[in-house]
Amino acid sequence: xxxxxxxxxxxxxxxxxxxxxxxxxxxxxxxxxxxxxxxxxxxxxxxxxxxxxxxxxxxxxxxxxxxxxxxxxxxxxxxxxxxxxxxxxxxxxxxxxxxxxxxxxxxxxxxxxxxxxxxxxxxxxxxxxxxxxxxxxxxxxxxxxxxxxxxx
Numbered sequence: 551x552x553x554x555x556x557x558x559x560x561x562x563x564x565x566x567x568x569x570x571x572x573x574x575x576x577x578x579x580x581x582x583x584x585x586x587x588x589x590x591x592x593x594x595x596x597x598x599x600x601x602x603x604x605x606x607x608x609x610x611x612x613x614x615x616x617x618x619x620x621x622x623x624x625x626x627x628x629x630x631x632x633x634x635x636x637x638x639x640x641x642x643x644x645x646x647x648x649x650x651x652x653x654x655x656x657x658x659x660x661x662x663x664x665x666x667x668x669x670x671x672x673x674x675x676x677x678x679x680x681x682x683x684x685x686x687x688x689x690x691x692x693x694x695x696x697x698x699x700x701x702x
Contacts, residue, residue: 554648554695555602555612555628562693563614564626568682571685572692583681590682594620598683599635600690601642605698611642614690639671651691657684 552558568592576584596618601611607643615637617625629635640685660666661684668676676683 551694551696553695554652555605555614556695557628558625559695560614560628561693563616566689566693567616567626567686568622569689571689575685575688587682587685588621590679591618593680594618594621594679595599595634595670596638597625597680599637599639599640600631602645602648603642604645606618613637613640613642618685635659635670637671638677641666642669642671643667648691649697650695651687652693652695655691657688657691658686660687 551564570587571584598616599613600616601613603611605612610633613629613635615625615627615629616623642659647655647660647665649666651657661680666687
């Protein structure tokens with residue numbers, strides 16, 4: 551198991567996102583929903599910088615950068631707090647909320663209750679594909695990882 555927000559964890563995230571939600575997850579929703587999800591995935595051109603505030607050893611936010619293209623993740627890596635953020639959408643949430651997502655907290659509620667917040671990017675364009683983002687966030691949350699202690 552890789553450490554949360556490590557390069558090896560990011561590589562596992564890339565593989566999981568390209569594979570998409572599990573069959574068990576898919577069984578809980580209508581096929582039309584997943585058909586739409588796959589349509590969006592096949593043409594989604596954007597990138598995300600998903601921040602984690604309060605990660606152990608950092609006094610600022612680190613980011614998981616995810617670039618989409620052609621229905622797959624074309625780049626997925628950790629961006630340090632001092633590196634420039636060049637992503638279509640920059641979002642961030644607290645470490646405890648990342649951990650809760652990993653422990654099974656609902657990804658849709660994570661977005662709806664503003665546990666993850668869009669900090670940069672066109673809000674309307676982001677929400678046109680929000681269900682794709684939510685399902686992808688659920689996939690990310692399910693990637694195994696060892697969670698270090700927080701700063702606080």
